Amino acid sequence: MRPFRTAVSLALPLIAATVLTAPAHADVKDGVDAWQRGDYQGAVAQWRPAALAGDADAQFNLGQAYKLGRGVPADLAQAEAWYRRAAKQGHLQAEDNLGLVLFTANRRDEAMPFILRSAERGEPRAQYVLGTAHFNGDLAARDWPRAYALTKRASDAGLSVASARLAQLDSLIPLDQRQRGLAMLPEIEKNEARARLSAVNAAAPPAAKAAPASPIKTASLPASVPGASYTPPPVIATPAPLTPAAQAAALAAAEATAAADAAKAKPGTTYAPPPASGKLPPTPAKTKPPLNTEPIMVRETPTPARPGGGNSPWRAQLGAFGVEANARNLWTSLGKKYPAVAERQPTYFKTGKVTRLQTGGFANKGEANNFCAALTKGGQACLVVDK
Incomplete structure (x- = not known):
């Protein structure tokens, strides 16, 4: 059985558009x-x-x-x-x-x-x-x-x-x-x-100790409800922090x-099959593309691409999937997030058991590059290919 190299390019955008909701400072x-x-x-x-x-x-x-x-x-x-x-x-x-x-x-x-x-x-x-x-x-x-x-x-x-x-x-x-x-x-x-729940609870500060009983009678007030001030701030904007x-x-x-960085590499290297035999030696760290993680608070707005383009051979590839339904689900979710995607039609290319999600209709390679650049800024992988 052919082994894979345990090495990952790790060009992995973390979360492209997030906002801190309750900063401590x-x-x-x-x-x-x-x-x-x-x-x-x-x-x-x-x-x-x-x-x-x-x-x-x-x-x-x-x-x-x-x-x-x-x-x-x-x-x-x-x-x-x-x-x-x-x-x-x-x-x-x-x-x-x-x-x-x-x-x-x-x-x-x-x-x-x-x-x-x-x-x-x-x-x-x-x-x-x-x-x-x-x-x-x-x-x-x-x-x-x-x-x-x-x-x-x-x-x-x-x-x-x-x-x-x-x-x-x-x-x-x-x-x-x-x-x-x-x-x-x-x-x-x-x-x-x-x-996740255990990690969140472990990160939360301990509850304040109860004050000693006082001989002075006071009015009965409703108990305080634990809120964000007693919980580490969330890493993304969500309706309920850190649940x-x-x-x-x-x-x-x-x-x-x-x-995500494939536009800088040779087409096809992302999905190349493993070698016929033998483990590949570990790749030196300096040859690996760096983590492309955006700060948790950055919101990037993609630049819409224009529809049209006639019979131009240029396409944008958004991923390759072992399950075709995953490719279709990705197109649906991207259409809701990016107007540039919603304006276009998907194409699903089957190669063996792999389904490649692509879209075309670009007037030239530059327009396809602009389309991919806009999606890449938002954290979505995109590779320009020639059909």
């Missing part, structure tokens, strides 16, 4: 506003004092700024340090990114404890890494049913690289073991909800992965 919100105006240096200037004062969201955002090189020089060591400080305070997204940064830097043994915890909470990127490790049996025990189940969970969350990997596993893992993996999914989903459902929504919103 006003400076955090001011930094968000500055970032949205494109004033990255101003955003960093607002976040740094709050980060030094211990605000976990400010620490996470400062780590993102160093990771992206916006407002400060790109510095992975600084990004890791700020992620680590936020993670120690229970900032789950910081812990997710810390594990992925360590993995990308080839410090895999150090990364795996973070990857395991993130995967247990349902973080799709971590599930993809862990699933590959279970398939190879190098960084985790060889377990093909669990490898298939974790890759399926990541694919269902919208990671196109996981969907492409799932199609490969369909031909590499025997049917009975794939069926065992699918049978694991309900229990895995339940365990994810429990793990399990909100965490699940945030995780499900993790965008497509390796194809």
